[in-house]
Amino acid sequence: MxxxxxxxxxxxxxxxxxxxxxxxxxxxxxxxxxxxxxxxxxxxxxxxxxxxxxxxxxxxxxxxxxxxxxSGVLDNEFTTADVELEKRKSLLRCSTGARALDELLLGGIETQAITEFYGEFGSGKSQICHTLCVTAQQPPSEGGLGGGVILIDTEGTFRPERVDQIARARGLDASEVLKRIAICKAYNSSHLELIVKSMGKYIDDFKAKMIIIDSIISLHRAEFSGRGTLADRQQRLNGLMHKLVRIAEIYNVAVIVTNQVQSTPDTFFGDPTKPAGGNVIGHASTYRIYLRKAGNDRVAKIIDSPYHPYSDVRFTVNEKGIDDTEEAPKKKSKDADE
The missing domain is CATH 1.10.150.20 (5' to 3' exonuclease, C-terminal subdomain)
Incomplete structure (x- = not known):
């Protein structure tokens, strides 16, 4: 600070x-x-x-x-592009734990932005969250953010044993790592919205540099079922996402959200899965990354970004959390120029 x-x-x-x-x-x-x-x-x-x-x-x-x-905390309403470029060069980036995935993200997870990971169950979303809980605490010189982590668990997927395993495998003091992770279990959509509304206080209390919500859509999707409630659900999600955007910018923290998928049976060509939450989540997310299983490995593909190349990489999940495969190849998508 x-x-x-x-x-x-x-x-x-x-x-x-x-x-x-x-x-x-x-x-x-x-x-x-x-x-x-x-x-x-x-x-x-x-x-x-x-x-x-x-x-x-x-x-x-x-x-x-x-x-x-x-007071100099926020930039002036109008700045020139060269000033913005210098400012972006100084942004902190957090390693995901896998070199290939960091390269895909041009350095790692950015602060002052929302990074969304979506995919089917078992695609690695929660494993990325567990790994980031560890890597975010490392000093910036070692690819971290040098601060604590706030994790909001809406699906009951957080396991402290997994964080302990990842920290030990990476040669860190597991007990110290666990002490700097603040866990909150949200039980309904109103509870989640209230937590996000009061997030500023929690960021100060826990000296957090990263906020993780796993997952952003789960509670709203369960409570607002049917077309009659769709408009209300989307309006509340919209308010939630834009609140997170402002928090990321003003507090200079990295915000990670995971998202579920839904199938489109009428899709005859290509992948029939698409992220839940519609355009509300898509537009609010700065970076959108699609995760899918590929045998024993996982594949991450950039779906939406203001400046990242539209490519994909392969990574694996092991005792270190998210890690490189043996070869860690980087692939270019066929639709990269589309």
Whole structure:
């Protein structure tokens, strides 16, 4: 954490222009206790919490963001492309544990972005999450982020024994690694949304540099069944994903989400599986990676990215978690130029 960030943590909500003692009390009752949390709030939700208009809520959010810009935490609203390029060169990237997969991602998992992994059961989604819990804690010089990890488990797939095994196989102190992983089991969609809403506090408490949600769609998919509930489900997913986008940018953390798949039986050519959640999750995810089984190995393919080449690589799962195959070949997809 930079000195600038430390100074921002010292600010009180009352320091924001237009917020008095009464409004500050209402914000704290709504779970917003810091300038950073207010800056990432959603205007509609904030208006409901405060019992006021959306315009007033938006003004409070913009005032919090203005304070962060003046403090140097957030960039100015307008910057030049060369400044953005230099900024991106300094972004932290976390190793996945497999050199081939890191090369596919041009260095690893980025901070200030949402990386989505989707695939069928057994394709390696949870294994990647377990491995990232370990690699993210290593110092940046060793391919990590140098911070803790927050993992939200919606499917009951997290196993601390697996993390222990991966840490030991990689020559790390397993007990120290386990202490820096904060686990939260979300039992319904409202619980998940509440956790994400209060994520700023948890990031500070656990000094987290990575947030993992395994999986993002599971609870909403189970609770909102049938076409009659589809619009409500998508609207809530949309709010959830965009909240994660703001958290990733303002807190400079890496956000990993896993996603389930659904089959399209009317597909006669190509792979009939596609990610669940529709365009809402697809548009909000910065990078989208498709995982599939290939014998004893796994294949990762870039499906959507602003700048990554559309290629795929093979990796394996062993006692070290995600690891390279013996040859670790890198393949180019036939549709790379499409």
């Amino acid at each position: 930079t000195e600038t960030s430390k100074n921002v943590m010292e600010f009180e909500i009352e320091d924001i222009e237009g917020i008095g003692p009464t409004t500050a009390r209402k914000l704290r009752e709504a779970g917003i206790s810091s300038v950073m949390e207010l800056a990432t709030a959603v205007a509609d939700e904030l208006a409901t919490d405060l019992g006021g208009s959306k315009e007033t809520a938006s003004n409070f959010i913009m005032a919090a963001q203005k304070l962060l810009r003046e």
